[in-house]
Amino acid sequence: MSNDPAVEIRGLVKRYGPKTAVDGLDLTVRRGEVTAVLGPNGAGKTTTIETCEGYLRPDAGTVRVLGLDPVAEASALRPRIGVMLQSGGVYSGARAVEMLRHMSRLYADPLDVPALVERLGLEGCGRTPYRRLSGGQQQRLSLAMAVVGRPELVFLDEPTAGLDPQARRATWELVRELRADGVGVVLTTHHMDEAEQLADEVAIVDAGRVIAHGSPEQLCRGGAENTLRFTGRPALDVASLLKALPDGTQAAEVLPGVYRVTGDIDPQMLATVTSWCAQHGVLPDGLSVERHTLEDVFLELTGKELRA
């Protein structure tokens, strides 16, 4: 396997009439990793992914997938990637297993269809035509169709949209198995927990640009501050606590007897706070450290609710 990236996007611009959907987007996806493209509706996630799949021609910028131009070198690229569309993609009268078997016949060395059907719980679809399958069954079929050809890289556009919690977890499990077997995954989502659970790398997209990227840990650590809270006697000498803490840390009594420390909370700082409490004869009640989530990071970066 070569070392060049699975996906390399430089300065991608895509317009629909007067509307600019993607506005100078850069993204690099390493091989064999799970990358989550995270952002609110209308951020440009689907446009970006469909450009990688060769459906859309960039108005400006370059896109390379597995080193290939998705439009000009489509016939070389298509057998190597798996695609899950946001919706549809199946004949309305086709049965789930029939469609999956058909897709498998388009590839040289496909997965075993019965095993995949069982793995994704599609046995229950029987002779029901696609248009009458439940939303969850349709999603799982679409996911199966994306992986049946043993691709090197799969693009999943909102793979868990509309799934119940159990089905979401089953999909996450499959994504982890793909990664463990060396398949790269690029997925779009507007669920923070999904990105946190699955992704090696998260790219936060807003208004057609990547506004932050990194591992979930890096994103949660950088920029966003963590919070430590405890309850004690009212009117403790906060100034003396502040003197004991590193520069840039803030401490305040937010309500009588409720104290909040914000900053880069690490184990050393926690020890400083508890020993200060001991000196003042305070039992810090309800002591808690709140780590920032991707949700907070997103809110700080964009000032917007993600699920809006």
Next chain:
Amino acid sequence: MSAGTFAPRPGAAPMSRMVLAQTALETRMLLRNGEQLLLTVVIPAMLLVLFSAVDIVSVPLDAARGEEAVDFLAPGVIALAVMSTAFTGQAIATGFDRRYGVLKRLGASPLPRWALMAAKTLCVLVTEVLQIALLTAIAFALGWSPQGGALPAVLLVLLGTAAFSGLGLLMAGTLKAEATLAAANLVFLLLLVGGGVIVPIEKFPGAVQSVLGLLPITALSEGLREVLRYGAPMPWGDAAVLAAWAALGLGAAARFFRWE
């Protein structure tokens, strides 16, 4: 499934296997669709039987040659069968494939677009063979005695298929699925009445006749009638009309077809 199950082993299947699989699937989808079967099999068969048994549209027959109504009707109904599959059925099915994202999804598979179109064409031809076999059997049962050679008839059917496919794909690739459904059925009905299928073209006023004569359905039904009723050699005029429609329709479809 155990560890390593998903280990990448990418590659496209051989082209022949892909086209064959796609043709088989398209044909299964068509045969499973009740409305399509009504259009492609039931209506032509019913028209053939009904108009042979009951003298609804009086057709001038050559009594000296022992002609029967079926000798006039069979070529027209074969033309109708070709139109119902290559134009109406294909337009509606492809319109809905496009609407449900099937064309888009297959566009990301190893199956090239030309191969998808080849499979659709093969599916149309397979269906036509089944239709014509059935209609011919019914016509023989009704006392049909065809004249002429099979080769010109087959050639006309192929040219007609190309002409109707082009127009059907043009409609499916440019209109919304619901609009295609409505328009394709309307066109089917109009051409059924005005295209020399069951109503002799001579029944229309002279000026109208010359316009109707340029329609692909008229060229196909009249051309087939020349061969199968009168035993004429290849009717080049009708063949030329069909070839022109094929060039026009397929050219426009290739230019304007939108995949999603």
